Amino acid sequence: MIQQLAPILVLIAVVVIFSVVAIFLTSLTGPKKNPTIAKQMPYECGVPGINVRTTKFPVKFYLTAILFILFDIEVIFLYPWALVFSDLLKKSPFVFIEMMIFMVILTFGLFYVWKGQALDWD
């Protein structure tokens, strides 16, 4: 356990130290800050920028994320199943049937999403 976890923690520390040192040192080496009004504004291509974000975002983006969560759960259940599938299959075909039921029910969900035009982006 420690042999597996400790290197990850050390690597996190290395990356964090690298990032902090790099960002801090480059802020020292660079030329002095010279903020002008135009430079401080949000970037805009050639015209004076507007500082407020009033952009409306299509609800499609949330819907994609929501669907992702639900299918991600499906994938998480599939990983351990795939790991033991061939072993359990030697005992009985039940392991095949149970996942087929699971998949068929979720494919209904996909079908509903598809027909409900929740996946259309135009």
Add this chain to the structure above:
Amino acid sequence: MSPELARVLHVSLNHYLALSAILFSVGVLGVLLRKNAIVILMSIELMLNAVNLDFVAFAKYNSNIDGQAMVFFVMTIAAAEAAVGLAIAVAVFKRFKEVNISYFEKLKG
């Protein structure tokens, strides 16, 4: 380090239960104190996570793998809850431009 302190700091199931209880209570506090519906949903997720910690700790200390299996079902419920809860939050936000929990009263009728 005194032996008493060393004994208290030596990790056992109690420590995991205590940590889980603290996290759960922080989640409860969030639900009670906050008015932002999305933060309330987050606090509920925090409570579910505290329960997951209990399950995994029990699985280890009772050498019973069932606890780990339960975590998957808790996770599924948490994900379904977040998906539907945020869908409602999006719907409410589109109508009222706010996600204050008091606006949810106006959903009826």
Add this chain to the structure above:
Amino acid sequence: MTVEDLLFHSFAVMAVLSALFVVFNRNPVYSALFLALCMSVLGAMFFTLNAYFVAVAQITVYAGAVMVLFVMVVMLFDLKREAEEILKFSPVTLAKVLAAALLCGFLVGTGWLGVTAVKGNLALHLAPSATAADLEKPIDGKIPRMEEKKETSPDEAREPLAKVSGNPDEDLTAAEEARLVENATVPESRVGGGLEEFGSTVTLSRVLFSKFVFAFEAVSALLLVAIVGAVALARSKGGTHHVS
């Protein structure tokens, strides 16, 4: 203090601090990011509990999916800092905080005492030198046995614990206490049964798809309902909130 203890305590501090930031930060974006941190830390903690697959599943599902949705929603609603103080002084706030503190104390107390009580029994069962006769012996009558606890109703169940709560270790001799502490954690060799190293993932998968098969199929129904519900609520065309 072993490395495991050190890891636990640092993870615990990180988890509690980030949980507190979730609740007490007025900017919901920070709340969401701190919750993602808290969940990742808990994932690392699962790793130390030898639950490898659960740990990565925790990070994939919670930190990688659920919290991404939260962060996206909060960022795109552009919810800035909240105007109201979270902890403004009023009797209601005080009552809320006190209620949560009481709950916390109660949970920690029951967890701690309950485990100490049960563990007395468990430690004996797991002691390497335990014989069959030892296992039959009740421990000193002071510590409730698991079987007794099951028979009592929830209200009565608190009673024996309350008795013990005075000082659980009071009537134990020093030798017994030392033995309890020694056996406080189940020895690694006795854990066996699939909790060692990679066996845990395979055993977990087997249990998941044989013992919990009904729950597993119920999960698919739950996910189907959630998909239909979320799409019906959130889609723009033909949804329940179609704005013309």
Add this chain to the structure above:
Amino acid sequence: MGDGLLEFIVNTVKIALIFFAVVSTVPLLVWVERRGSAFMQNRLGPNRVGPLGLLQLAADAVKFIFKEPFVPEAADKALYFMAPALCLLPAMLTFAAIPLSTPFTVGGHTFKMQVTDINVGIVYIFAVASLGVYGILVAGWSSSNKYSLLGALRASSQMISYEVAMGLSIIGVILKYKTFDLTKMIGAQTGPFNFTWQGHNFEPLSWLPNWGIFFQPVAFILFFTAGFAETNRLPFDLPEGEAELVAGYHTEYGGFKFNMFFMGEYGHMMTSAALITILFFGGYALPWAGGGPVQVQEFWLSHSTWLSQTLSLSASEAASVLTMVTHLACFSAKMGFFLFVYIWVRWTLPRFRYDQLMDLGWKTMLPWSLANLGATTALMFFARYNPL
């Protein structure tokens, strides 16, 4: 304790070395990308600084370091500074689980050519890779710029959409190898092509290596395609579509902070190429070396006297070092090829439209990965329970 401390220090140094190796591969890849694109478009590319323009890398680094540390006024300062690190971290953490070569022994200590030998390797990589979205979202939001936010939104939506197909395509591979461990997957791919159906071995194809791609070709195509989307590269680089969004989520970044986004992107690309190599092309194992790494070790045992004499190592230790170098070279060659393919595709294909991109992810790749999974499972099922 002393021994444990030594091990800890040695491992820390190893981790730092692998980290800096990855970080310093990035400028090399940038050079290949610039020269390669120039070659493909019949231009010259950077050729002034140093031989073949190789010192351009150093010049770029100097330029990154001596830029004005610019922070937009409307930005959320804390998150603005954190975002580059959040982008770099998952890229490095995923690469940590990649086995680069066989372990080697020097002075009685065995070193693994891998930061951490995690037993749920492949799932760990997916878990950490899914955290890559945060860096992008945080960068886009904290910059307080509509282009950044739109770019971040597009990037994260695209990444999560293709993550489903990517995760599903891997299931077939796990079904085949019955493990999450990347080293064991490589071990299963040594030797000649071995496909047995109903007790009959496919003899005529035994000249092929036993690579995963011959068992899961559809999974390979899906994984490879999803890899482009996950790394936000052309033809799926809409988040940075410069005609619409200036530079996407890192519009407001400059200097070294921008460089860190770049490192993160190329880090993801390297992990992706390494994963393709391991899952479908035998990893570090030499093709056509029948006995796999063991055979290579045996070969070096009888051919390593020159090294064991010069470095005064024992024969087996010298052999293990040479085996490691051989396998590392093999792995680098395979991974380098796929990195080149990434660059090649970038300068060959045009960009998708956003609705086409989402349609491809949800309406083409998701059904295909489900079909691949169903077909693989059905084949395994009928191989066991033959209805005929």
